[in-house]
Amino acid sequence: MVSLLALIGSYTLTARLLSRPDILPTTEEIAEALGALLGRGVQLTAGGEHAHHHHPSSAQMETLLQEGVTLQGALAVTAGRVLFGLGVGVPLGIVLGLLMGSSRRADDYLHPIYILARSVPPLALITYIMLWLGHSEAHRLIPIVYAVAVTMVIPTYHGARDVAGKYVEAARALGARGRRLLLEILLPAAGPAMLGGLRYALAIAWMTAVGAEMLMAENGMGNLLVGGGMWSSRLQTRSDPAVIIVGILALAAAGWAMDAGVKIAGARLTRWAR
Amino acid sequence: MTASASPPVLEAVEVSYAYPGPTPTEALDRLSLELKDNEFVALLGPVGCGKTTLLRIFAGFLRPTKGSVRCGGASIDGPGSQRGYVLQEEAIFPWMTVRKNVEFGLLAKGLEPFERRKVSEELIRLIGLAEFEEAYPKELSTGMSKMVEVVRVLATDPSILLLDEPFGALDAQTRQRMQDTLARLWAQRRKTVLFVTHDAEEALYLADRVVVLSPRPGQVKATFAVDIPRPRSFETRFSPEFLALKRQVWGAAGLGVSGGG
Amino acid sequence: MMTWLSARRAVVALVAIASLYVLAAEVGHGRLPDRIWMGAHYVENVQLLPTWRSLVEEGTFLIESNILLDSIAVSTRRVALGLLLGSAAGILLGLLTGSASRLASLADPWVTFFRFTPALALLPLYVVWFGYGESSKVLLIATNVAVITFLGAHHGVCGVPRVYLDAAASLGANGWQRFQKVTLPAAFPSIFASIRVAAGLAWVTIVVAELINAQMPSLGYLLALAGAYPRVPTMLIGLATVGALVLVFDLLALLLHAWGTRWMERAA
Numbered sequence: 001m002v003s004l005l006a007l008i009g010s011y012t013l014t015a016r017l018l019s020r021p022d023i024l025p026t027t028e029e030i031a032e033a034l035g036a037l038l039g040r041g042v043q044l045t046a047g048g049e050h051a052h053h054h055h056p057s058s059a060q061m062e063t064l065l066q067e068g069v070t071l072q073g074a075l076a077v078t079a080g081r082v083l084f085g086l087g088v089g090v091p092l093g094i095v096l097g098l099l100m101g102s103s104r105r106a107d108d109y110l111h112p113i114y115i116l117a118r119s120v121p122p123l124a125l126i127t128y129i130m131l132w133l134g135h136s137e138a139h140r141l142i143p144i145v146y147a148v149a150v151t152m153v154i155p156t157y158h159g160a161r162d163v164a165g166k167y168v169e170a171a172r173a174l175g176a177r178g179r180r181l182l183l184e185i186l187l188p189a190a191g192p193a194m195l196g197g198l199r200y201a202l203a204i205a206w207m208t209a210v211g212a213e214m215l216m217a218e219n220g221m222g223n224l225l226v227g228g229g230m231w232s233s234r235l236q237t238r239s240d241p242a243v244i245i246v247g248i249l250a251l252a253a254a255g256w257a258m259d260a261g262v263k264i265a266g267a268r269l270t271r272w273a274r
Numbered sequence: 275m276t277a278s279a280s281p282p283v284l285e286a287v288e289v290s291y292a293y294p295g296p297t298p299t300e301a302l303d304r305l306s307l308e309l310k311d312n313e314f315v316a317l318l319g320p321v322g323c324g325k326t327t328l329l330r331i332f333a334g335f336l337r338p339t340k341g342s343v344r345c346g347g348a349s350i351d352g353p354g355s356q357r358g359y360v361l362q363e364e365a366i367f368p369w370m371t372v373r374k375n376v377e378f379g380l381l382a383k384g385l386e387p388f389e390r391r392k393v394s395e396e397l398i399r400l401i402g403l404a405e406f407e408e409a410y411p412k413e414l415s416t417g418m419s420k421m422v423e424v425v426r427v428l429a430t431d432p433s434i435l436l437l438d439e440p441f442g443a444l445d446a447q448t449r450q451r452m453q454d455t456l457a458r459l460w461a462q463r464r465k466t467v468l469f470v471t472h473d474a475e476e477a478l479y480l481a482d483r484v485v486v487l488s489p490r491p492g493q494v495k496a497t498f499a500v501d502i503p504r505p506r507s508f509e510t511r512f513s514p515e516f517l518a519l520k521r522q523v524w525g526a527a528g529l530g531v532s533g534g535g
Numbered sequence: 536m537m538t539w540l541s542a543r544r545a546v547v548a549l550v551a552i553a554s555l556y557v558l559a560a561e562v563g564h565g566r567l568p569d570r571i572w573m574g575a576h577y578v579e580n581v582q583l584l585p586t587w588r589s590l591v592e593e594g595t596f597l598i599e600s601n602i603l604l605d606s607i608a609v610s611t612r613r614v615a616l617g618l619l620l621g622s623a624a625g626i627l628l629g630l631l632t633g634s635a636s637r638l639a640s641l642a643d644p645w646v647t648f649f650r651f652t653p654a655l656a657l658l659p660l661y662v663v664w665f666g667y668g669e670s671s672k673v674l675l676i677a678t679n680v681a682v683i684t685f686l687g688a689h690h691g692v693c694g695v696p697r698v699y700l701d702a703a704a705s706l707g708a709n710g711w712q713r714f715q716k717v718t719l720p721a722a723f724p725s726i727f728a729s730i731r732v733a734a735g736l737a738w739v740t741i742v743v744a745e746l747i748n749a750q751m752p753s754l755g756y757l758l759a760l761a762g763a764y765p766r767v768p769t770m771l772i773g774l775a776t777v778g779a780l781v782l783v784f785d786l787l788a789l790l791l792h793a794w795g796t797r798w799m800e801r802a803a
Contacts, residue, residue: 109547
């Protein structure tokens, strides 16, 4: 906590010393940007309400506010995509990981295919998917699902293969079969490994979502960071570092919150672990 | 000698096993073994002689590359609760309480909660862990959790028990206590037991018969009948008959001054 | 490690996938839509699943015209540079903070901040600070790599069993010797594992950075261009190239890891 304040303090100092608001905005400017973005997307006049600021409302801010973008709105949109990606990708990854981890045969056949699938970055695929699906929501969500699934496979695989092996044997010797074996033995045994993978998949989901939005969306945090506007005009807008920093901080906060949630829920689920 | 009408409870006929790989390793070489009903047999041998392999073949997790294994006359096809198997590694389910662990086999069998409870309570009491009934395995010592694994297997009332060096990881005192507990359990619920160990004293203390295996590839090197009366106690370990047998068994296993017989 | 059986099955699986693709391409040849809406107009005659022949033709063209090789060179150089810079910084910092806990608590909020910032979110900021050129991209990769390797090094140092250090101390080793001969090697597994993860992430980062900020020649630009026309064979070849490079880097990182942990027991 103390170091957090120290962080803010040292930043404020550096910004003031540097005195280049277009590179390192002061803490006040960041706070202002935060305020502006939290408010409703009101149509601003160029001078008007902001005339008394030494730093005129930037082009990026203008574009965003004109489009009715708010920080919470954009964050909610991105979070929604993240949750969707997790909701579909995590089960997919787990199923594949469990399958590969419990059956040597399945592992031999599927592992090479998995390695190939993993090596192409999902965000690179987005250009190809666009040809099939056009600019649609599916086109943005598929890379997220793909990235999450691919990330979940390996931890689940190790959980099933390295950890769960002996428990599965003991259970089979006790007469357990099929669904009971899967739900009551394999899953809990691989659980801790899967939870670790989930935290990592969470980070990947956020990154992929933001990346997809930076490339191809008109809403969400990625869009906010890049300054609104469509594909080809991106980064032509004069970027406002204060806006960007606000965006980054918001993303970091959201990511941290979700991670903390998973960590706490995970600890409760694995109370039995040594 | 009249031939027995019923087939042996557990039988290995000329069993060979080779581990697959670039150079197959022969773990067992034409090994034959028979277990009679309610007999306690100890399998003794040095590290790597294939005793775990044989046990796993009996448990149904491995198929012999040559020869056959039979249980009550029928060939063994895979694991089954008739042959209770306790692994060498720690395999108590850490996410279940002690009671749930013990009841697991009964759950798989489809018993009602009330019936399961009856069985598990009695067994847990038998090994003196009544206060730990609702505890998680992380609160148990290694010895205690191994005993839980043993009664977990006993709960399904198998006719055969296959135990793989259950007390190997324990210190000498705990090991002796666990041996007594096991002997007591076995006295109450007679079963056919195949017990793998590398400790001759443990083998002699617990078993009716000690089978000594040679180093890899494993073959039966010698068999000793243990005629010492039960119940056996701490004093038994120092009786002349026990010590004489111990000398013989260690000799057969390859230790001792003379090669022996 | 790899038995003959596993290798055979792997080959079967890969051949199956390849044949599946060829089949799909043939089947789709007449049936898939070949008019693509490109936001403002339709483009005719697009093969969504190009046949092997068109892929080979396109590939030959790309290689002969040097487009592919130049792009590979540029992107690879950026990744390699970013990996080197980032690992050096991250590992150094991680080793320092792992050994000195006061430094660790100082660095903690910075690290947490960077950990939870999605890697790509920093790109616009870096563009503001460093412009559109090489530096912003390389520094973006370096930052992300540094965070990952920092965690790896820090975790590695913290995880050195005390017993090793005590044993070394009682054998007469001083602080620096203990660090060099005990702490460092013991931290290798964690460090090299994190390098492997960082390498994968580096490629993801560079591709997106190049897609957003497309400049010739680079692999990202190749993909963007292929997407704009569209020219599907180029796109697929580009994707395959990126995939292959990811695999190569992953293999190198794996070898590095194996070298650094060669004294360790094999996992059972």
